[in-house]
Amino acid sequence: MGIAVDLAALGAVITGMFLLGNTWWTLLLALPLAVFWSRIAFVGHDAGHAQITGNRRTGRAIGLVHANLLLGMNEAWWNDKHARHHANPNHIDKDPDVGVGALVWTQKQAAQREGFARWLTRNQARLFFPMLLLEGIALKISGFQYLRQQPARERALSALLLVAHLGLYATLLLTVLSPGKAVVFALVHHALFGLHLGMAFAPNHKGMEMPDPDGDRWGHLQRQVLTSRNVRGGILTDWFLGGLNYQIEHHLFPSMPRPHLRLAQPMVRAHCQALGMPYTETGLIESYRQALRHMHEVGEPLR
Numbered sequence: 001m002g003i004a005v006d007l008a009a010l011g012a013v014i015t016g017m018f019l020l021g022n023t024w025w026t027l028l029l030a031l032p033l034a035v036f037w038s039r040i041a042f043v044g045h046d047a048g049h050a051q052i053t054g055n056r057r058t059g060r061a062i063g064l065v066h067a068n069l070l071l072g073m074n075e076a077w078w079n080d081k082h083a084r085h086h087a088n089p090n091h092i093d094k095d096p097d098v099g100v101g102a103l104v105w106t107q108k109q110a111a112q113r114e115g116f117a118r119w120l121t122r123n124q125a126r127l128f129f130p131m132l133l134l135e136g137i138a139l140k141i142s143g144f145q146y147l148r149q150q151p152a153r154e155r156a157l158s159a160l161l162l163v164a165h166l167g168l169y170a171t172l173l174l175t176v177l178s179p180g181k182a183v184v185f186a187l188v189h190h191a192l193f194g195l196h197l198g199m200a201f202a203p204n205h206k207g208m209e210m211p212d213p214d215g216d217r218w219g220h221l222q223r224q225v226l227t228s229r230n231v232r233g234g235i236l237t238d239w240f241l242g243g244l245n246y247q248i249e250h251h252l253f254p255s256m257p258r259p260h261l262r263l264a265q266p267m268v269r270a271h272c273q274a275l276g277m278p279y280t281e282t283g284l285i286e287s288y289r290q291a292l293r294h295m296h297e298v299g300e301p302l303r
Helices: 002-020 024-048 056-071 075-087 107-111 115-122 124-132 135-149 152-176 179-205 220-225 235-240 247-252 258-275 284-302
Strands: none
Touching: 002 024, 002 152, 024 056, 024 075, 024 179, 056 075, 056 152, 075 135, 075 152, 107 284, 115 124, 115 284, 124 179, 124 284, 135 152, 135 179, 152 179, 179 247, 179 284, 220 247, 247 258
């Protein structure tokens, strides 16, 4: 049902683009298109976790359509990266989400930065949200780069769908808009898409515990609970964050459908309390504040 609603909403936005036609007012539809692209990304995420169906082939087909064809994001790249993240969240040597990239997550990583990267790290907290505006394009680039690592048959299908996405997207924009307006629309649309996705994923782990690679090995419960943060809120928060605001429950039960995570929360929270294990839950604004504070502290020695 949710998939059908998201696709219908996406179709409605595209219909609105045709109705408005070649005018700058069409640019206003970049926002709802970005929002519903994020809904499509959430479905692709769920398909990768086998939340939607127990049939592996059907689940992959859903992932390919939603990620590769509709978003231009390689589902094989995402699943590989995301599986490693789930296995060892916030582990500096094993979680690709806290590896050295445009941003860094420990002072040890920061100390090795030089030149422009050093300046970037020094200011990464204030630059975080502006940098998310580039994430929509970065996801596409990473997906194409990952094609080299895929088996030949899988690579051919992934590449076909990624190229088909680019063709369909360009055809849509150039049919509705002049080339100049089409370029502006694409840039604004991808910027808003990256910002929305980043705002949905940033509260989950940034600023939470990070296992010491040289310390004691954590058990599964510690590894998943201490590194994750839930975000309180009602229906609107659940919708905006794609249900991933129940991040602790999602990490403990990654194949559990997202609508059920909130139902599991009271039991998980009670179990953690019984064990004396911290269970972190904050408001949305506070989650961003904690994440930005951590990024600021990482860059502190460079200032």
